[in-house]
Each structure stands twice: as C-alpha cells, then as structure tokens.
Amino acid sequence: MNRPVSTDEQKIDEVLSRGVTEVIVKDDLRKKLLSGERLRIKLGIDPTSPDLHLGRAVALLKMRDLQELGHQAVFIVGDFTAVIGDTSDKEAERPMLTREAVAHNEATYKEQAGKLIELSAAEFHHNSEWLGALTYAEIGEQADAFSVADFIARDNIARRLEAGKRVSLREVLYPLMQGYDSVAVRSDVELGGTDQKFNLLAGRALQEKYGQAPQNIVMGPLLEGTDGRKMSSSWGNTITFAMTPSDMYGKIMSMRDEFIVRYFELCTRVPMTDVHEIEQTLEGGALHPKDAKMRLAREIVTIYHGAAEAQSAEESWATTFSEGGVPEGAPTVEVASGATLRDVLKDVAGSMSELRRLVDARAVSEVGGRTFETIDDTITQSATIRIGKHRFLNVVVK
RNA sequence: GCGUCGGUGGCGGAGUGGUCAAUCGCAAUUGACUGUAAAUCAAUCGCCCUUGCGGCUACGCAGGUUCGAAUCCUGCCCGGCGCACCA
Numbered sequence: 365m366n367r368p369v370s371t372d373e374q375k376i377d378e379v380l381s382r383g384v385t386e387v388i389v390k391d392d393l394r395k396k397l398l399s400g401e402r403l404r405i406k407l408g409i410d411p412t413s414p415d416l417h418l419g420r421a422v423a424l425l426k427m428r429d430l431q432e433l434g435h436q437a438v439f440i441v442g443d444f445t446a447v448i449g450d451t452s453d454k455e456a457e458r459p460m461l462t463r464e465a466v467a468h469n470e471a472t473y474k475e476q477a478g479k480l481i482e483l484s485a486a487e488f489h490h491n492s493e494w495l496g497a498l499t500y501a502e503i504g505e506q507a508d509a510f511s512v513a514d515f516i517a518r519d520n521i522a523r524r525l526e527a528g529k530r531v532s533l534r535e536v537l538y539p540l541m542q543g544y545d546s547v548a549v550r551s552d553v554e555l556g557g558t559d560q561k562f563n564l565l566a567g568r569a570l571q572e573k574y575g576q577a578p579q580n581i582v583m584g585p586l587l588e589g590t591d592g593r594k595m596s597s598s599w600g601n602t603i604t605f606a607m608t609p610s611d612m613y614g615k616i617m618s619m620r621d622e623f624i625v626r627y628f629e630l631c632t633r634v635p636m637t638d639v640h641e642i643e644q645t646l647e648g649g650a651l652h653p654k655d656a657k658m659r660l661a662r663e664i665v666t667i668y669h670g671a672a673e674a675q676s677a678e679e680s681w682a683t684t685f686s687e688g689g690v691p692e693g694a695p696t697v698e699v700a701s702g703a704t705l706r707d708v709l710k711d712v713a714g715s716m717s718e719l720r721r722l723v724d725a726r727a728v729s730e731v732g733g734r735t736f737e738t739i740d741d742t743i744t745q746s747a748t749i750r751i752g753k754h755r756f757l758n759v760v761v762k
Numbered sequence: 763g764c765g766u767c768g769g770u771g772g773c774g775g776a777g778u779g780g781u782c783a784a785u786c787g788c789a790a791u792u793g794a795c796u797g798u799a800a801a802u803c804a805a806u807c808g809c810c811c812u813u814g815c816g817g818c819u820a821c822g823c824a825g826g827u828u829c830g831a832a833u834c835c836u837g838c839c840c841g842g843c844g845c846a847c848c849a
Contacts, residue, residue: 592800599789614798621799654797685798718791720813721806725792752791753798 369400369434379429383422383630385558386583388565393553393580403435406551406567406579408542410442411465414472417602418664419587419595422630423555424480426584430553437486440545441470444492445538476605479668487549494548495541506540509569518562539566547571551579558583587630590619609669609677610691616661617681621653624660632663690731690748694756699743701761706739709749712757727752 376397380387387393396403407427427437443466474483515536543566546554551571556564561583568578586594589601596602603615619627624646628639642659645651658678665674684691699708705728706719713719719739722728729735731748743749746760 590799593789618798621797624799652797653799657797657799681798715809716811717809718807722792725805727792752793 367434369402370432371398371400372433373398375429375433378636379426379433380582382429382636383426383584384582385585386561386581388568388581388583393582396552396580397433403430403552404438404550405430405435406438406440406546406549406554408440408442408545408554408556409470409473409477410445411469411473414469416473416476416605417595418604418627418631419557419602420477421480421605422584422587423557424477425631425633426555426582428481428633431482431485435553437481438549438551439486439488440549441466441473441488441490442542443490444495445541479605489549491541491545491548495544498544503537503540506544506570506573507537509573510539510566514562539563540570543567543570546579547574547576550576552577553580553582555582555584557586559586585630588623588626590615590623592620592623603664605668607668608693609665609673610680610693612665612668613661613674613677613681616664617654617657617685619657621657624653624656627660627664632660632667634663690756690758694748694758696758696760698760698762701744702742703761704740704742705736708743708759709739709751709757712751712755722751731756 376394379397380390380394405427407423431437443463470488474488477483539562542563545551546567547570551567554564554567561581564581564583568581571578589595589599590603591599591601593599593601603612607615616627625639625643628634628642629636642651642656646653646656661681662674662678665677669677680692697708705723706716709719709728710716713722716739719728723736723739726735728749728751731750733747743759743761746758749757749759751757
C-alpha cells in the first residue's frame with residue numbers, strides 16, 4: 365500500500381502540466397515532489413449527486429498520477445458542506461441530505477471513482493467530523509482571514525451583484541468551510557477546477573492562520589460538454605461514468621470535433637506523445653476526425669468498462685449508424701396485431717401532439733421499411749420503429 | 763416595518779384592457795446535407811381531438827371590476843433596491 369515515493373523528474377513534470385491550467389505555487393510544489401516526501405493530496409467530493417461525469421475525471425486522473433508517484437490520496441466527503449451548500453443554483457431550497465443519502469452517494473462515488481484511482485490506498489474523511497464541532501468564536505476567527513472586498517471581487521459574485529441578484533451570506537461561508545478542511549487533514553496539495561480557485565486559496569489562508577504550511581494547488585480546466593458548453597447535467601451534454609458502453613461510445617462520437625485532442629489529454633491516459641501525434645495528423649488531414657474520435661471513444665469506454673465492452677460498443681455503433689442497423693438495448697413492447705402508432709408510441713413521444721408532429725415530419729419509420737404517414741397507421745408485423753435518429757423501439761406483434 | 767420596482771413558456775426577455783397560446787433571442791425536437799461532428803438551410807416547439815381560421819388550460823396565488831384581463835383593483839406569497847427599526 366505504501367509504495368515508495370518516486371522522484372522521476374519527467375513524470376513529475378507531466379503531472380504538473382498535463383490537464384493543468386494553473387499551479388500555485390509551481391516551483392514550491394515541484395521541489396516538494398522531487399524531495400521524495402510523501403505528500404497528502406486532497407480532493408473534495410460533493411455527495412449531493414451520485415453520478416460522476418467525465419468532467420470529474422480530470423481531477424481523478426490527476427489524483428491517480430500522484431498516487432502512482434507514491435503520494436497519499438485524501439478525499440473529503442462534503443457531508444456538512446452539502447447541507448449548508450452554496451446557493452448559486454437558481455433552484456432554491458437545496459434539500460437536506462439524510463445520512464443515508466450521503467452514505468449511498470458516497471458508496472456510489474467510490475464505486476465509480478474506483479475505475480480511475482486506487483481506492484484501497486485512499487483516505488476518506490467526512491467534513492462534518494470537524495466542521496460540526498466548530499464554535500462561533502472559531503468561525504469568527506476564521507472569517508477574519510478574509511475581507512468583504514475579497515468576496516465582492518469574485519467573478520461569479522460580482523456578476524450576480526451587478527445583475528441585482530441575491531447573494532446569500534451563507535455562500536460567503538462556503539470557502540471558509542472548504543478551507544478549514546485543508547487544515548483538518550493537513551493537506552499538502554489540493555486538486556480542483558479553475559472555478560474553485562477562490563475556495564482553494566482559502567485553504568492556504570486558513571492553514572497559515574493555523575500555523576501550517578500552505579497547501580499547493582493544482583487546478584485543472586473545466587471540461588466542455590459534448591456540445592461545447594459547460595458540462596452540466598441540466599444541458600444533457602454530459603458523459604457519465606455509469607453510462608452503458610454503447611451510450612458512452614455514442615456520446616463521444618457525437619461530440620464536436622474541436623474537443624477531440626482535449627478529451628484525449630484530459631480524459632484518457634494515452635501518452636502525451638501519442639496525443640501530440642494525433643493532434644498533428646488531424647491538422648494535416650492524414651487522420652479523419654471520425655477515426656480519431658473512434659479511437660477516443662474506445663479509449664474512454666475501456667477505462668470504465670474494459671476492452672471487450674469497448675470493442676463490442678464500437679461494433680454495435682458501426683452496424684447501427686453506418687449500416688442502418690438497430691442498437692442493442694432498445695426497449696421492446698408487445699402489441700396486438702393491428703395496433704396503431706398512437707397506441708404504441710404515445711408514451712414514447714411524450715404526448716399525442718408531439719407524436720403528430722413527429723409523424724408529420726416523417727421522423728417515424730420502420731427500420732429498413734416504410735415511413736409512417738399518419739398516427740393511425742397500423743402495425744401488423746413485428747418490427748423496429750425508429751423515431752428521429754436516436755430513439756428505437758422494438759415492437760413485437762403477439 | 764415603510765417605500766419602491768418586479769414575479770410571463772426550459773432560460774433570457776417582449777407584451778401593460780380586445781384574434782395573445784402569447785413578438786423575439788437562446789436551448790430543444792425533426793427534416794435536408796454529413797462522419798449520429800460542426801456549420802448551414804427548413805419546419806416544429808402548452809394539451810386534446812373527428813386538423814378546424816376547432817376545443818381546453820395557461821402569464822406568482824386567491825378573489826374582484828369588465829361584454830372582455832397576462833394587462834385594471836384588493837389581499838396574500840416570493841425576490842431586488844432604498845430607508846428605518848433593533849444593537
């Protein structure tokens with residue numbers, strides 16, 4: 365479990381550069397990594413949502429790299445912060461998480477994150493252990509490390525103030541809590557996204573206040589979703605760890621070309637020399653973007669599901685979309701002979717009006733067969749019905 | 763607490779008594795083109811049906827005025843801002 369700490373300079377430099385936007389303080393961290401000292405690497409996890417997406421993989425892969433260098437992974441489950449949470453979401457009233465919910469999400473997290481990191485060598489802590497025990501006096505003391513101006517200067521706060529939006533005092537407390545986590549676990553390095561910069565820096569400030577050496581910070585970029593916007597579950601542009609191999613493969617294939625190289629760098633462990641080569645051949649036109657993407661999809665699916673599954677996802681994708689076949693895993697319904705589209709598809713479409721529109725748009729057809737003309741068309745033999753590009757339904761006539 | 767401005771479709775944001783199911787932008791869906799990419803073009807984008815210049819339900823909530831209200835009035839709820847109160 366305690367592997368020796370590696371001071372391989374080349375590996376260390378890759379750790380400090382691949383998928384990294386900023387390191388604070390870079391020289392100091394580099395020196396520490398080279399010193400052979402075993403460092404404590406902190407990564408906070410949010411137990412509110414059980415589904416990890418590829419955006420999270422950036423920090424987790426970084427953690428993995430550091431683990432391989434022999435450093436100690438320290439995960440903080442934000443069970444306390446999740447409750448008091450930051451209210452930046454417009455959906456107000458964040459529900460109080462029950463202990464069961466936290467435990468459940470944590471278990472899911474471990475299961476999913478375990479694809480990327482060595483779980484058995486990682487520490488897990490709950491920040492309710494120490495945050496819940498703080499007294500008002502101590503909180504006041506900590507709060508003294510920051511000025512109101514610091515907060516107002518923050519981009520996201522400033523923008524909301526500008527726009528006349530409400531900013532809760534509670535949100536201002538958030539960095540204090542995250543910062544104190546670093547004190548509690550004696551963090552040497554904290555990982556996070558660039559959006560976390562302020563909170564990460566708060567850790568340094570508080571550690572100094574408590575007489576600890578301030579942690580170094582490694583910030584990674586925020587991964588774009590498949591459509592180029594910020595990856596967010598509400599946009600539907602995420603790729604989650606829990607997706608089936610085919611879904612994951614398909615999602616990656618429908619991603620914008622311009623992110624291919626970025627995804628290789630951030631979401632895979634393909635050596636950077638290969639990544640650079642892919643980048644160059646793509647630019648030179650020697651490599652078709654589709655082929656690059658297929659390799660990318662294979663690499664990523666392999667991480668989460670293994671090589672065999674990746675292989676069959678690729679084959680399934682090829683038959684479905686290149687040869688007009690049917691994907692595996694399409695839902696199946698049984699109907700009586702003579703059933704009409706309206707009977708069979710109203711639920712799939714969402715509403716009758718929607719189904720009418722789809723049929724009018726000639727979006728509903730039998731795979732390899734006719735295109736339906738009206739919602740009263742009947743189905744007399746088993747077939748696979750396709751709605752638009754992505755939705756399939758196997759219909760079995762009894 | 764007082765004053766003031768505001769709460770409209772997934773989001774932003776028009777509309778301020780009469781064809782308003784609600785201009786427009788974004789997002790989304792579908793078709794064409796493709797590599798299930800992007801870009802582009804086109805259509806759709808509350809629900810229901812016997813598809814009609816059809817019916818029903820919608821503009822924070824509840825009432826009211828009116829032939830008629832998202833638009834006016836009253837009360838309540840929620841948010842911003844200002845002032846005060848409390849210290």
